[in-house]
Amino acid sequence: xxRRACVLAILAxxxxxxxxxxxxxxxxxxxxxxxxxxxxxxxxxxxxxxVGQRPRGITISHDGKFxxxxxxxxxxxxxxxxxxxxxxxxxxxxxxxxxxxxxxDGKTLYVANENDNLVTxxxxxxxxxxxxxxxxxxxxxxxxxxDGKTxxxxxxxxxxAHFIDTGSHDVTDNVLVxxxxxxxxxxxxxxxxxxxxxxxxxxxxxDNAKRQVVKKIKFAIPGLRAETIQPVGIAISAxxxxxxxxxxxANHVAVINTETYEVEKYILVGQRVWHLDFTPDQKxxxxxxxxxxxxxxxxxxxxxxxxSVTVGQQPWGVAISPx
Amino acid sequence: MSAPAMPEKVAVVTPVKxxxxxxxxxxxxxKGVVIRECLRFLHQRERFISSLVRPLVWLFIFxxxxxxxxxxxxxxxxxxxxxxxxxxxxxxxxxxxxxSGMQSSLSMVYDREMGNxxxxxxxxxxxxxxxxxxxxxxxxxxxxxxxxxxxxxxxWGVNAPPLGYLFVLPALxxxxxxxxxxxxxxxxxxxxxxxxxxIMNFVIFPGYFASPALYPLWRIQEASPLLYKxxxxxxxxxxxxxxxxxxxxxxxWVSLGVVAGCTLLFLGGAIVAYDPSRGLITxxxxxxxxx
Numbered sequence: 001x002x003r004r005a006c007v008l009a010i011l012a013x014x015x016x017x018x019x020x021x022x023x024x025x026x027x028x029x030x031x032x033x034x035x036x037x038x039x040x041x042x043x044x045x046x047x048x049x050x051v052g053q054r055p056r057g058i059t060i061s062h063d064g065k066f067x068x069x070x071x072x073x074x075x076x077x078x079x080x081x082x083x084x085x086x087x088x089x090x091x092x093x094x095x096x097x098x099x100x101x102x103x104x105d106g107k108t109l110y111v112a113n114e115n116d117n118l119v120t121x122x123x124x125x126x127x128x129x130x131x132x133x134x135x136x137x138x139x140x141x142x143x144x145x146x147d148g149k150t151x152x153x154x155x156x157x158x159x160x161a162h163f164i165d166t167g168s169h170d171v172t173d174n175v176l177v178x179x180x181x182x183x184x185x186x187x188x189x190x191x192x193x194x195x196x197x198x199x200x201x202x203x204x205x206x207d208n209a210k211r212q213v214v215k216k217i218k219f220a221i222p223g224l225r226a227e228t229i230q231p232v233g234i235a236i237s238a239x240x241x242x243x244x245x246x247x248x249x250a251n252h253v254a255v256i257n258t259e260t261y262e263v264e265k266y267i268l269v270g271q272r273v274w275h276l277d278f279t280p281d282q283k284x285x286x287x288x289x290x291x292x293x294x295x296x297x298x299x300x301x302x303x304x305x306x307x308s309v310t311v312g313q314q315p316w317g318v319a320i321s322p323x
Numbered sequence: 324m325s326a327p328a329m330p331e332k333v334a335v336v337t338p339v340k341x342x343x344x345x346x347x348x349x350x351x352x353x354k355g356v357v358i359r360e361c362l363r364f365l366h367q368r369e370r371f372i373s374s375l376v377r378p379l380v381w382l383f384i385f386x387x388x389x390x391x392x393x394x395x396x397x398x399x400x401x402x403x404x405x406x407x408x409x410x411x412x413x414x415x416x417x418x419x420x421x422x423s424g425m426q427s428s429l430s431m432v433y434d435r436e437m438g439n440x441x442x443x444x445x446x447x448x449x450x451x452x453x454x455x456x457x458x459x460x461x462x463x464x465x466x467x468x469x470x471x472x473x474x475x476x477x478x479w480g481v482n483a484p485p486l487g488y489l490f491v492l493p494a495l496x497x498x499x500x501x502x503x504x505x506x507x508x509x510x511x512x513x514x515x516x517x518x519x520x521x522i523m524n525f526v527i528f529p530g531y532f533a534s535p536a537l538y539p540l541w542r543i544q545e546a547s548p549l550l551y552k553x554x555x556x557x558x559x560x561x562x563x564x565x566x567x568x569x570x571x572x573x574x575x576w577v578s579l580g581v582v583a584g585c586t587l588l589f590l591g592g593a594i595v596a597y598d599p600s601r602g603l604i605t606x607x608x609x610x611x612x613x614x
């Protein structure tokens with residue numbers, strides 16, 4: 001009898017295990033000009049809404065009330081109310097906005113303008129451009145330090161990470177990284193900036209104090225040609241112990257130990273994995289897979305893919321509600 | 324204990340008068356047949372090794388080579404992308420059952436040629452029971468081989484959900500019974516051991532390749548709708564899918580129905596065929612003169 005109860009308990013645990021908290025994930029679909037709303041608990045699409053042309057960069061205000069979405073071909077940033085999912089305003093982004101980052105105080109949005117070789121700082125409340133900062137050719141990756149004092153932009157053609165003082169809006173340091181850097185992410189303690197190089201196939205770890213590359217992380221997936229490994233999106237866990245790097249056409253996400261810089265695992269996801277983000281409880285990581293038109297949920301406790309869900313055409317970025 | 328001693332075990336039950344069998348007698352008979360099959364398997368180390376090596380070669384070499392070529396889309400029961408090794412593992416379990424089932428049938432032909440079958444058939448138990456016992460013996464050996472393979476696959480990084488290894492047992496049993504029954508039916512039609520090569524070419528290979536064991540059926544449908552229909556008409560297709568779903572704690576009811584139905588059909592056919600008074604075996608014996 002006891003044994004039977006034990007078996008039943010194991011079965012119940014097996015079938016009932018799943019994500020604990022429900023958040024809402026918003027996915028920008030580059031090709032069909034839509035945004036997909038996904039419930040992270042049920043892992044199902046709740047709604048798909050029409051947005052501006054070629055939606056790419058996507059982020060959410062710290063209070064979770066508004067989504068900021070780069071409508072690249074409309075040369076604007078749309079503000080979407082998360083309660084109604086209606087576009088309630090726009091921000092003057094400059095030409096072809098692709099990626100941006102919201103300052104820790106939630107007041108300034110720093111936007112990379114790929115065609116103008118500029119980084120635009122926009123005041124979110126007044127919806128006005130505060131300043132434009134000239135950077136390298138084809139700026140793309142954007143990151144801001146946890147204290148809000150330093151902003152980093154990567155320029156794809158110049159292959160540099162530009163460190164910008166958010167007070168003076170001056171470029172203070174330029175750090176050369178590998179070819180075509182597309183994304184930058186600060187460690188939660190602000191000590192390092194991780195920059196992915198799409199063509200170089202590496203991630204450069206830059207010391208924020210010294211402004212020097214302290215480590216270059218390389219990737220090798222058995223059975224895959226090196227040129228298919230193109231690192232793009234980076235997500236570093238809140239405790240700073242693990243970094244997840246989306247490897248583009250390699251269809252895998254690399255899990256890196258941030259102390260040893262060793263790749264501990266490669267997780268199989270959909271085709272051309274581009275960006276990724278954690279749920280606020282850090283239990284789940286969601287990746288956008290551009291060529292297979294889906295997103296993959298990864299359990300961060302086991303680093304195993306749990307489920308893939310079809311969204312719109314060419315999902316590009318993902319933002320998850322903070323509550 | 325040596326293998327030749329085993330027929331004596333079966334012979335022990337022969338003095339029991341017909342109609343006076345209790346449940347215990349049936350169990351003794353079953354035990355005798357199963358132990359004989361297990362011992363035969365254990366004594367043939369080459370058979371054990373080859374039964375393990377065959378699926379492992381597919382897993383280690385074939386799957387590695389085709390990992391990039393045959394990208395597998397998300398199809399039930401999978402909820403996300405899986406490596407090719409993971410996809411073909413249920414198919415390789417099916418392959419073990421298929422080869423093992425056919426090997427059992429081979430042993431029936433061998434038994435008949437060597438005269439061992441006479442000892443089995445002179446037993447006063449009903450013929451259907453003897454054949455069922457023989458099948459259960461064959462399936463027990465097959466399932467042991469499957470689990471040995473799954474252990475090696477686990478260390479190769481092919482991991483199903485832990486409970487899946489429990490859930491898959493009934494699926495393996497049912498599929499194994501179906502394939503053993505098929506082998507039994509076929510063995511009744513073979514005159515001599517040499518004809519077994521025909522079974523390889525006309526049953527095992529077409530059955531294996533025209534199934535979702537190595538590639539999903541939608542890929543076959545893309546290539547040829549006719550071939551797709553042939554795959555759907557192949558009972559082995561349903562055995563593989565039954566095993567695949569069971570690994571993830573799910574029941575594919577269509578596969579379950581087809582496998583159960585085919586098992587009854589093949590078993591019924593084998594019982595009729597092995598009945599010397601009216602089955603195929605009579606005609607074969609009359610023509611071939613063996614056994």
